[in-house]
Amino acid sequence: MKLLSCLAVGALALGLGAPQIARAETPTLNLFIWSDYIDPALITKFEKQCNCKVVETDYESNAEMEAKLRAGGDAQYDVVVPSSYYVPELEDEGLIQPLDHGKLTNFSNLAARFQNPTYDPGDKYSIPYQWGTTGILYDPAKIKGNPDGWGLLFDPKENPNYPFVIPKGEGRDQIGAACAYLGYGFNCAEKSQWIAAAKLIEQTKKRPNFAGFVDETPTRDQEKSGLVAAGMAYNGDVGQCVADGSCTKLKFYLPKEGSEIWVDTMAIPAKAPHPELGLEFINFILDANNGADLSNFNQYASPNAASQKQLTGIMASDLINPSDAEMKNLVFLAPLRGAKYKLFNQIWTSVLQ
Structure with a gap:
């Protein structure tokens, strides 16, 4: 894959170095990402740096993202942000493409623990974006006592009266819980x-x-407005x-x-219209300053070792950084592939019906 530098992309946009074209159209990066997951100021910075335009489209679950890719989105978007356990499935289905690491000059900024992961050996198809945990958010004015387990969702005695929700998503967190x-x-x-x-749910x-x-x-937002009293939530949200x-x-x-410790990653769809600009964007996020700005905005932990000294506010809190004792109870979800993946989806689909 040939990668054009931001300067080269900008030159093409202005028609420089291409006399046969009076003026080329401004290049566009089509970003498909979780909602509220990137600082608009970072997008503006990237647009100025690369003399391009960014079109952001949001989703709320990996299942929604995958469905869009299967429906032709793999030829529409330039960068997607799947969770780690989804990477092998997207690879198997031919929905994402290998990355040219020779163009990712900021890759070494990643902390060693986030390089060469089991879900994507050699970081061939994906690059870590942010990481976090999955737990329960509740309203103590309505939920009495000190709940500390999944029983708050599954044991009627712990919450007999107040509205609560369970994520729809792709089922891995729900079945796992x-x-x-x-x-x-x-x-x-x-x-x-x-x-x-499934029967319990x-x-x-x-x-x-x-x-x-x-x-x-959305669960977090409904709890903020008082519509529900408990539900599953991400620590960064x-x-x-x-x-x-x-x-x-x-x-x-x-x-x-x-519960789960997870990594969201950056990947380039198999038929991305602007894969070279997608690599530029991934490398941009791997920059130390940009990585810090990202986490300071969305309040998720950064896998970028070079960014750590610039993190501010609650980024040093227990909410974002689990204790050693909590870490012992957190697991990365193992990827599901082939027949096992299809079986799991059948079970989860039956739950949603």
Whole structure:
């Protein structure tokens, strides 16, 4: 893959070095990303640096992202941000392309623990973007006591009256949480365990105070507005509203039975219209200053070792940085491939019906 530098891209946009074209159209980076996940100022900075335009399209779950790619988005978007356990599946389906590491001059800024991961050996298809944890956000004015497990979602005795939600998403966190509650561990991998977890969620759906399937960021917003009292949430989403003071009355915890530590990554779709600009963007995010600005905006932990000294505010808090004891109960979700992936999807689809 040939990569044009930002200067070269800008020159083409102005028609420089290409006499046969009086003026080329301004190059456009089509970014497909989770909502509220990048500072608009960073987008503006990239546009100025590369003399290009960025068109951002948002999604709320990996399942939504994958469906768009399968429906032709792999030829529409230049950069997508899948969670780590989704990378092997996107690779197997031919929806993302290998990366030219010779063009990623800032790759060495990544902390060693985030390089050469098991889900993508050699970082062949993806580059870490941010990382975080999945837990429970609740309103202590409505939920009494000190909940500390997944029972707040699955045990009617812990919340018999107030509305609560479970994410719709792609099912990995939801089945994982139910498995953990049942004693199988968050990273359960057997058909019988998945079925038991699915049955628990189906029972939970029948409770009168179950308010439906709502993904994590919308859950946070519904809790802020008082519509629901509990639900699954990402620590960075909570960090955002803690930082702006809009959810100081809510509480977040990592369930004692175990939960997820995850990495969101940057990848280039297989038929991206501007893959060279996609590589420029990935390298831009890997810059130390830009990596720090990213985390200081979205309140998620940075995998960028060169950015750490520039992180501010709650980035040093326990919310963003789990304790050693909490880390022992956190797992990376193992990728599912082939027949096992299809089986899991069948089970989860039956839950949503």
